[in-house]
Amino acid sequence: MxxxxxxxxxxxxxxxxxxxxxxxxxxxxxxxxxxxxxIPLTIKQIHVVGVQSLLIIVVSGLFIGMVMALQGYTILxxxxxxxxxxxxxALSLLRELGPVVTALLFAGRAGSALTAEIGLMKATExxxxxEMMAVDPLRRVIAPRxxxxxxxxxxxxxxxxxxxxLGGHLVGVDWLGVxxxxxxxxxxxxxxxxxDVVNGIIKSIVFAFVITWIATFKGYDSIPTSEGISKATTExxxxxxxxxxxxxxxxxxxxxxxx
Amino acid sequence: MxxxxxxxxxxxxVALTIAAGLMLALNVAxxxxxxxxxxxxxxxxxxxxxxxxxxxxxxxGGVTVGRxxxxxxxxxxxTPLVTMxxxxxxxxxxxxxxxxxxxSGLLGExxxxxxxxxxxxxxxxxxxxxxxxxxxxxxxLEDLIGQFLFSSNDG
Amino acid sequence: MENLIEISNLTFSRGGRIIYDDISLQIQKGKTTxxxxxxxxxxxxxxxxxxxxxxxxxxxxxxxxxxxxxxxRNRLFEVxxxxxxxxxxxxxxxxxxxxxxxxxxxxxxxxxxxxxxxxIVLLKLQAVGLxxxxxxxPAELSGGMARRAALARAIALDPELIMYDEPFAGQDPISxxxxxxxxKALNDALQLTSVVVTHDVNEVLTIAxxxxxxxxxxxxxxxxxxxxxxxxxxxxxxxxxxxxxGPVPFxxxxxxxxxxxxxSAS
Numbered sequence: 001m002x003x004x005x006x007x008x009x010x011x012x013x014x015x016x017x018x019x020x021x022x023x024x025x026x027x028x029x030x031x032x033x034x035x036x037x038x039i040p041l042t043i044k045q046i047h048v049v050g051v052q053s054l055l056i057i058v059v060s061g062l063f064i065g066m067v068m069a070l071q072g073y074t075i076l077x078x079x080x081x082x083x084x085x086x087x088x089x090a091l092s093l094l095r096e097l098g099p100v101v102t103a104l105l106f107a108g109r110a111g112s113a114l115t116a117e118i119g120l121m122k123a124t125e126x127x128x129x130x131e132m133m134a135v136d137p138l139r140r141v142i143a144p145r146x147x148x149x150x151x152x153x154x155x156x157x158x159x160x161x162x163x164x165x166l167g168g169h170l171v172g173v174d175w176l177g178v179x180x181x182x183x184x185x186x187x188x189x190x191x192x193x194x195x196d197v198v199n200g201i202i203k204s205i206v207f208a209f210v211i212t213w214i215a216t217f218k219g220y221d222s223i224p225t226s227e228g229i230s231k232a233t234t235e236x237x238x239x240x241x242x243x244x245x246x247x248x249x250x251x252x253x254x255x256x257x258x259x
Numbered sequence: 260m261x262x263x264x265x266x267x268x269x270x271x272x273v274a275l276t277i278a279a280g281l282m283l284a285l286n287v288a289x290x291x292x293x294x295x296x297x298x299x300x301x302x303x304x305x306x307x308x309x310x311x312x313x314x315x316x317x318x319x320g321g322v323t324v325g326r327x328x329x330x331x332x333x334x335x336x337x338t339p340l341v342t343m344x345x346x347x348x349x350x351x352x353x354x355x356x357x358x359x360x361x362x363s364g365l366l367g368e369x370x371x372x373x374x375x376x377x378x379x380x381x382x383x384x385x386x387x388x389x390x391x392x393x394x395x396x397x398x399x400l401e402d403l404i405g406q407f408l409f410s411s412n413d414g
Numbered sequence: 415m416e417n418l419i420e421i422s423n424l425t426f427s428r429g430g431r432i433i434y435d436d437i438s439l440q441i442q443k444g445k446t447t448x449x450x451x452x453x454x455x456x457x458x459x460x461x462x463x464x465x466x467x468x469x470x471x472x473x474x475x476x477x478x479x480x481x482x483x484x485x486x487r488n489r490l491f492e493v494x495x496x497x498x499x500x501x502x503x504x505x506x507x508x509x510x511x512x513x514x515x516x517x518x519x520x521x522x523x524x525x526x527x528x529x530x531x532x533x534i535v536l537l538k539l540q541a542v543g544l545x546x547x548x549x550x551x552p553a554e555l556s557g558g559m560a561r562r563a564a565l566a567r568a569i570a571l572d573p574e575l576i577m578y579d580e581p582f583a584g585q586d587p588i589s590x591x592x593x594x595x596x597x598k599a600l601n602d603a604l605q606l607t608s609v610v611v612t613h614d615v616n617e618v619l620t621i622a623x624x625x626x627x628x629x630x631x632x633x634x635x636x637x638x639x640x641x642x643x644x645x646x647x648x649x650x651x652x653x654x655x656x657x658x659x660g661p662v663p664f665x666x667x668x669x670x671x672x673x674x675x676x677x678s679a680s
Contacts, residue, residue: 044265046272165283188286188287
């Protein structure tokens with residue numbers, strides 16, 4: 001009996017939270033956009049959210065590409081198929097690792113920072129004070145951050161994949177001695193622009209939307225104390241990572257599973 | 260001044276993304292925009308194309324000279340019609356050339372093997388829109404086994 | 415005397431706890447009204463109700479005769495341009511300089527040219543004595559300076575009403591003196607109406623024209639500073655003199671000491 005009561009209360013809480021999050025989203029994006037004011041604010045946020053995540057994305061992309069080439073080579077060389085190293089690295093990066101790893105890193109690097117920043121703005125009454133100055137904080141604070149996240153993350157994912165493929169080249173070709181021509185040409189013969197690259201970009205746009213939505217909402221909805229903000233930041237990382245992995249499965253099934 | 264720096268860095272970020280996108284498009288997915296201009300189209304009819312796919316390679320002695328553009332079924336005689344785009348770099352193939360569908364390695368991808376014919380006087384070179392008459396279909400394992408069984412019964 | 419804000423029969427509760435029970439009070443135009451009371455009775459909540467950030471359960475809040483809780487959002491935003499609030503923490507935007515903070519409401523709500531905005535901002539900063547600090551970031555200011563900068567921002571659009579949320583809390587005596595002087599000077603010079611929420615008795619007695627004391631969900635005393643000082647309500651006297659025990663008990667409600675310390679054995 002108690003179990004059912006808990007379940008019911010939990011479900012209601014979740015639904016209520018989802019409702020609040022949807023309200024926030026609509027308030028920020030749908031209601032009366034003001035592009036002239038939005039664009040400079042969004043550029044500033046792209047700097048914070050995107051440019052400052054660039055280093056971690058490039059470094060991880062490089063290493064993941066290198067590790068994949070190393071692992072792939074040792075397996076493929078047994079079958080004399082080391083020529084397929086190129087497509088293996090490229091396909092796994094473009095279809096999966098690019099969007100997913102970028103999303104996870106983005107959630108940890110930029111998502112948590114967004115939540116903490118908005119939470120602190122709430123705690124220091126900056127959001128309230130905007131409201132009292134007759135400026136809608138949803139449009140002034142939340143909307144530029146949402147747009148910046150949605151724009152930046154797919155860009156980061158593209159860079160991640162490109163750097164990863166170069167990293168794979170570095171290890172596979174320059175170090176392990178796979179033929180450079182076959183690395184590229186078999187990759188080119190296998191990778192399809194629409195099926196692989198575009199689907200990867202679509203994935204990362206979906207992830208970007210979900211992560212930024214969760215991050216901004218968790219900050220906006222946080223309890224404005226140090227404890228509340230730290231909880232909100234943790235929840236941002238946990239929820240958005242889980243959401244990314246879950247959505248990845250659904251998207252992969254839709255894109256590649258059913259031919 | 261501070262916002263100028265942010266704008267600059269965002270500009271660099273966008274440029275990097277475009278570079279990455281171009282690299283993926285040209286080097287990885289081979290969406291070369293030039294290819295459609297600097298190539299000519301040839302057609303070939305096969306009885307059976309096996310596992311040939313769009314974008315499979317067309318090779319002469321192992322050298323890729325073009326790609327399969329399109330595969331359709333010819334409506335008049337119900338045979339597969341393969342459209343190939345061949346780079347204009349290689350435009351000296353005589354009309355007597357033949358094509359066959361081959362497999363790279365035991366389990367590899369299928370591709371079109373292009374066998375240039377003899378250039379005798381009076382034989383013109385293949386040009387845009389020409390059909391290659393001499394074609395050999397893909398080997399289908401089931402057919403092969405069938406043939407083997409029948410021939411051994413007869414013998 | 416004209417009332418800028420009229421609160422009638424206001425009831426407000428949050429999280430199942432009643433904070434105000436049927437309160438009525440008036441803020442006179444051009445005067446400084448203080449709302450006092452012990453911590454934790456929701457004095458800040460009162461300001462948020464006046465600013466339309468919270469909606470009361472019952473009762474009405476009228477600003478210039480217009481009901482704030484029943485306003486449409488757009489109208490509320492228009493009305494808010496005539497009022498401003500000085501938050502306890504100052505609430506300066508941490509990502510911009512002091513100058514940009516004060517220019518912010520001007521840039522948002524007016525179409526003035528940058529050079530006029532520059533002049534106005536420096537004038538407002540001059541008024542609070544921080545013209546030299548225009549290029550500092552909020553993090554570089556002391557608490558008192560941050561509050562003065564926030565005050566400059568609050569008067570940037572020349573509002574009719576300023577609400578001060580605990581302006582003296584946590585300030586050293588000098589900053590406190592400066593703030594008292596500023597609030598008084600602004601009120602006299604700009605003819606604006608001030609609402610000060612605080613529990614600093616002495617400061618309030620020097621600047622307020624009228625005082626409300628809130629406790630136990632209602633108004634327990636009101637009047638001019640003189641009337642308040644001479645009030646015979648024991649609750650008001652306890653608050654003014656800062657006695658530890660009185661009608662507001664020292665102990666948080668608990669079971670009897672005998673039960674707690676001697677245990678259930680007895």
